Amino acid sequence: MGDVTSVFITETYHIYQWTNNNEFLNSMWPHVIRAVNWMIDKGTNGTGLPYRQQCTYDLLYINKYDHTTFNSFMYVLALRVAQELSTIMGDADLLKKVTTAIAIARDRISEEFWSEQDGYYHAWWDKKLGSPSWLMSDSLYAQVWAYTLGLGHLDDPKR
Numbered sequence: 001m002g003d004v005t006s007v008f009i010t011e012t013y014h015i016y017q018w019t020n021n022n023e024f025l026n027s028m029w030p031h032v033i034r035a036v037n038w039m040i041d042k043g044t045n046g047t048g049l050p051y052r053q054q055c056t057y058d059l060l061y062i063n064k065y066d067h068t069t070f071n072s073f074m075y076v077l078a079l080r081v082a083q084e085l086s087t088i089m090g091d092a093d094l095l096k097k098v099t100t101a102i103a104i105a106r107d108r109i110s111e112e113f114w115s116e117q118d119g120y121y122h123a124w125w126d127k128k129l130g131s132p133s134w135l136m137s138d139s140l141y142a143q144v145w146a147y148t149l150g151l152g153h154l155d156d157p158k159r
Contacts, residue, residue, distance in 0.1 A: 002053030002063075002071030005035045005043065006078035010145060013081040016088075017149065029089055036082045036094065039075060040101045048104040049112075050075050057138070065124040069113050069135075073142035076105050076154045080146060109155060121159070 012032055016025045045051035050071040054063040062068055079098045086095035112125035115133075123136040146154050 001055055002043070002050040002068065003055045003074040005039050006071075006074040006142075008032075009035050009039075009078040009085075010081050010149070013085055014149060016085075025085075025088070029085075032082070032085060033091075033094060036078070036098060039078060040097065043075075048101070048108045062124070065126045065129070067108070067112055067126075068124045069109075069121045069139040070123075070141065072105065072109055072113070073140060073154055076102060076109070077142035077146055077151070079105065080151050080154060081149070084151070106155060114159060 009032055012025070012028045015021075039050070043050050043053065047066065049067045052063050052066060053068075053071055055068065055071050055074075057070065079102045082098040083095060083102070086092075086098060109121070112131060113121040115122055115131070118133065120135050121139050122131040123134050123139065125131045143154050146152060
């Protein structure tokens with residue numbers, strides 16, 4: 001699922017923020033690294049965004065589309081969290097990897113989902129089908145989490 005791994009990474013950071021428990025973070029860190037690497041290396045299928053993945057909303061057949069806005073923003077959230085955690089853990093290699101992945105993801109989001117004409121992010125994008133004119137009401141749920149966790153904007157705030 002396109003959002004489960006993202007939530008795992010985000011919740012790890014969330015718990016750490018609340019508790020400042022270094023023992024907890026140290027015990028979770030190898031799992032976070034593995035999750036981040038899976039998201040970037042396998043979960044995107046080389047496309048820069050979560051590729052053809054279901055989400056916990058269980059929208060019928062949402063995984064038939066190459067990319068969805070909901071999963072994509074959850075992915076960027078998890079990468080942004082991974083930046084923070086990499087800094088805390090002193091992992092320069094992972095920090096570099098996630099920073100690069102964020103830049104790629106933001107470019108893809110802008111290119112595939114944002115409609116200047118419509119003034120909103122379209123719900124999904126597919127190489128064969130393009131992008132529909134419809135939207136998903138919770139597409140920016142990840143942005144709520146980012147604000148709550150003090151992580152700022154996940155994309156251009158003018159949008």
